[in-house]
Amino acid sequence: MMNSGAIFLVGPMGAGKSTIGKLLADTLRFDFRDVDREIEERSGVDIPWIFDMEGEEGFRDREEAMLSELSDAAQVVISTGGGAVLRGDSRKLMVAKGTVIYLKTSVDEQIRRTARDRKRPLLQTGDPATTLRNLMALREPLYDEVADYTVLTDNRTPKSVVQELCSQLGADDLSAQY
Secondary structure: OOOOOEEEEEOOOOOOHHHHHHHHHHHHOOEEEEHHHHHHHHHOOOHHHHHHHHHHHHHHHHHHHHHHHHOOOOOEEEEOOOOHHHOHHHHHHHHHHEEEEEEEOOHHHHHHHHOOOOOOHHHOOOOHHHHHHHHHHHHHHHHHHHOOEEEEOOOOOHHHHHHHHHHHHOOHHHHOOO
8 A cells, every 4th residue: 555655666777667657656646756867967967977987886875865865755756776775775765765666677678678778887888688687686686675566567568567556556546547
């Protein structure tokens, strides 16, 4: 059942967190915040630049601080970065402050969805498929650990995923309007 706190979307890159998050927020009449976009807007630089200049650790510091700030709002859908679950404090924060939804997708689907995306620093390798498999092996247990709900997004429209989420959250009456 949905509470009035934050709804956190976790999952790997390419799972649809931003797209589904926007639609879910519109459907529920919640605000939508994307942690990565908020970091970029406030810092004035893009995520790849932060990775280049500060390394992954520096980016994770920024991400954790942003997640903490955004989670103080009520009635907000927050799209997290794929690695937001790596830090224990971030996982505890999400579990304590809202409902966590794991948008699950296969590595093959991730490859398809991210093939042309040059703004993902962790994929700028000679073998993105192996990188994605390795990231999934590390992160999937953490996604499972924090998730109140898990929804598979492979071969589905964002609207069908949002309808399922609204049903799981007990917000069917809202999703029926869309």
